[in-house]
Amino acid sequence: MRPKWQILLIIFLFLFVPISVLADDLExxxxxxxxxxxxxxxxxxxxxxxxxxxFPLLSENKFSDQGGCPAGWYKVNYDGQEAxxxxxxxxxxxxxxxxDPGAVSACEKELASLGFPKEYWPGxxxxxxxxPNWVFNPVxxxxxxxTAVEKESACGKNTLQTTNPEYIDNSCTTKTDSGYVHASQxxxxxxxxxxxxxxxxxxxxxxxxxxxxxxxxxxxxxxxNSRLANYAKNLPTIATAMNNACKTNxxxxxxxxxxxxxxxxxxxxxxxxxxxxxLLSCISGAYTTRYxxxxxxxxxxxxxxxxxxxxxxxxxxxxxxxxxxxxxxxxWGGTGNQETDLTLAIGGGANFLKTKYMDxxxxxxxxxxxxxxxxNSNNLxxxxxxxxxxxxxxxxxxxxxxxxxxGILGSPFIFYIPVYSNINDNIDNSNNGATGxxxxxxxxxxxxxxxxxxxxxxxxxxxxxxxxxxxxxxxINNKINALGGxxxxxxxxVKAGTGMTIKVTNGIETKTYTLIVKGDTSGDGAINALDLxxxxxxxxxxxxxxxSQKLSADTSNDGSINALDLxxxxxxxxxxxxxxx
Numbered sequence: 238m239r240p241k242w243q244i245l246l247i248i249f250l251f252l253f254v255p256i257s258v259l260a261d262d263l264e265x266x267x268x269x270x271x272x273x274x275x276x277x278x279x280x281x282x283x284x285x286x287x288x289x290x291x292f293p294l295l296s297e298n299k300f301s302d303q304g305g306c307p308a309g310w311y312k313v314n315y316d317g318q319e320a321x322x323x324x325x326x327x328x329x330x331x332x333x334x335x336x337d338p339g340a341v342s343a344c345e346k347e348l349a350s351l352g353f354p355k356e357y358w359p360g361x362x363x364x365x366x367x368x369p370n371w372v373f374n375p376v377x378x379x380x381x382x383x384t385a386v387e388k389e390s391a392c393g394k395n396t397l398q399t400t401n402p403e404y405i406d407n408s409c410t411t412k413t414d415s416g417y418v419h420a421s422q423x424x425x426x427x428x429x430x431x432x433x434x435x436x437x438x439x440x441x442x443x444x445x446x447x448x449x450x451x452x453x454x455x456x457x458x459x460x461x462n463s464r465l466a467n468y469a470k471n472l473p474t475i476a477t478a479m480n481n482a483c484k485t486n487x488x489x490x491x492x493x494x495x496x497x498x499x500x501x502x503x504x505x506x507x508x509x510x511x512x513x514x515x516l517l518s519c520i521s522g523a524y525t526t527r528y529x530x531x532x533x534x535x536x537x538x539x540x541x542x543x544x545x546x547x548x549x550x551x552x553x554x555x556x557x558x559x560x561x562x563x564x565x566x567x568x569w570g571g572t573g574n575q576e577t578d579l580t581l582a583i584g585g586g587a588n589f590l591k592t593k594y595m596d597x598x599x600x601x602x603x604x605x606x607x608x609x610x611x612x613n614s615n616n617l618x619x620x621x622x623x624x625x626x627x628x629x630x631x632x633x634x635x636x637x638x639x640x641x642x643x644g645i646l647g648s649p650f651i652f653y654i655p656v657y658s659n660i661n662d663n664i665d666n667s668n669n670g671a672t673g674x675x676x677x678x679x680x681x682x683x684x685x686x687x688x689x690x691x692x693x694x695x696x697x698x699x700x701x702x703x704x705x706x707x708x709x710x711x712x713i714n715n716k717i718n719a720l721g722g723x724x725x726x727x728x729x730x731v732k733a734g735t736g737m738t739i740k741v742t743n744g745i746e747t748k749t750y751t752l753i754v755k756g757d758t759s760g761d762g763a764i765n766a767l768d769l770x771x772x773x774x775x776x777x778x779x780x781x782x783x784x785s786q787k788l789s790a791d792t793s794n795d796g797s798i799n800a801l802d803l804x805x806x807x808x809x810x811x812x813x814x815x816x817x818x
Contacts, residue, residue, distance in 0.1 A: 264330045265287060270286055272292075273310075274450075275321060276302065276321040277304040277306070279304055292320070308323070310322065311324050314374060316600070317446075318487070318600065351375055353375050356660055360432065360436060370649045371650050372649065373652050374654070378610070382660045382662055385429070385609055386426045386664055390422045390425045392408070392409035395419070398416055404424035404427075405421055405424075422665070426664035429607055431654050440652055441602075441634075442632065443602075444650055445489070445652070445653060451649040457483070457491070460494070478579040491636050496544055539572065539573050540571055541578060541582035542561060544586045546563050547730040548730070568581060570582050593620070599620065599622075603629045605622040606629050607655075608621055620716065685747075689701065689741065694716060701751065701753065702752075702755070702818065704753070707762060708732070708762075709731060710728065713739070722743050732762030734759075734760040734763075736760040738750065738752070756806050760786075766810065772803050775790060793805060
């Protein structure tokens with residue numbers, strides 16, 4: 238029989254000392270092993286990994302082979318989406334996770350073993366009661382919550398509709414849309430705190446934006462047909478275009494249609510008459526087939542922008558023009574054939590969301606609003622899709638209603654929920670906790686140069702570089718805005734091109750820079766045949782380039798313009814090489 242003191246010690250250790258458990262991961266054991274979207278060689282190759290790469294295992298059971306791997310497939314989490322690895326080339330390993338000993342129920346123990354702090358347990362366990370097959374994955378941001386809130390509270394980053402004085406930032410005076418005010422730190426803290434949204438409806442702001450293989454294709458199509466029924470009256474092929482775009486880009490159809498509804502509403506379209514069966518005008522500023530305006534001598538008719546890309550706060554009456562301007566600049570329509578134009582527009586929007594956000598680790602609605610994913614450790618708090626602070630909860634509600642009305646809430650949904658340290662720290666709007674936000678969210682004296690380089694962009698004297706091809710001035714503004722900077726006197730919907738000048742201010746000083754996009758010598762924000770021709774003529778001596786063009790043409794960065802640069806531009810156009818910016 239154990240002495241009484243030993244028994245008491247065991248009880249103490251059990252109740253108060255953290256214990257460790259093992260979680261399943263899959264380690265790759267082969268070379269150049271395909272990570273696929275389906276459990277078969279018919280699945281799209283998402284990536285190729287070799288010995289030592291590990292991924293969280295989503296199921297202990299092997300999935301039946303659809304071709305190419307008779308031993309079956311393991312289901313893993315690859316960058317926020319479901320993926321499959323042939324079990325022949327992987328082995329299950331155990332990684333140690335420290336578990337809070339306060340976990341009592343089976344649900345709490347499971348969440349603790351996954352790495353969720355105890356503050357997350359009540360909400361998630363309540364959801365689990367009715368949805369036992371929903372999967373919750375923690376995303377350890379490595380960030381202090383109070384610090385993250387401060388970074389996300391820069392002037393101009395967040396707006397909302399409210400009359401609550403504690404939720405209003407009175408110090409920020411940049412333009413907002415009608416009816417919206419700038420959000421205070423307390424408001425940002427509330428909407429940024431995941432614990433406030435762990436219920437059956439709001440949890441969908443954390444749903445993976447990749448296609449959920451647990452939801453049938455037929456269900457996805459039925460949902461889109463139902464929720465976009467008012468759109469289909471004027472655009473009868475919209476559901477087909479949506480289905481094709483989502484499959485091509487591996488984008489969740491409910492997320493994509495929710496984004497349309499969030500931006501344009503459920504009715505979306507309003508006809509003012511007919512022109513050969515085509516739509517004449519629109520509300521919400523995002524559709525048009527007869528706009529009657531020219532863009533650089535080119536008609537802006539027959540272009541669609543379902544996602545309000547290129548529209549920013551303060552656009553108000555200009556929103557329609559900016560939306561169509563962006564669509565025309567990016568080839569989202571323009572043929573005059575409605576079915577083709579819809580395919581181009583929805584496909585372009587889906588690809589925009591995937592490449593600009595999802596593939597960068599922002600694969601939930603939450604992270605598209607708050608860029609805190611650890612994949613973006615060098616680019617945190619920028620590249621946000623929306624300024625509307627309530628955007629994630631609004632879209633979550635839209636998505637939830639769609640799944641509920643379709644009767645498929647029993648499907649195995651997967652959620653990725655951010656975890657912060659010190660989540661319970663008190664957030665004050667100012668140093669003395671006064672009502673309303675009177676704090677100064679400007680740069681705090683940080684130089685314009687430091688703001689630019691800290692945002693991930695590059696400086697070469699008075700030239701601003703490191704720009705992605707296709708980036709708009711609004712994208713640049715988003716990058717520097719989080720650090721207290723902004724562009725001034727610019728049309729933010731314009732695509733960034735070589736030779737364009739911009740003015741950057743920190744509220745104290747303003748500096749002018751010339752944009753350089755490597756490979757874009759023509760300055761249209763794209764790399765195409767015209768750039769290739771200009772570089773070729775420059776090498777032959779029949780064309781004289783400006784200083785900014787010379788910097789753009791030197792894609793190899795060897796200080797001269799030669800055949801290697803010409804080859805790199807040609808291969809970039811063909812898609813076999815990507816020019817480093």
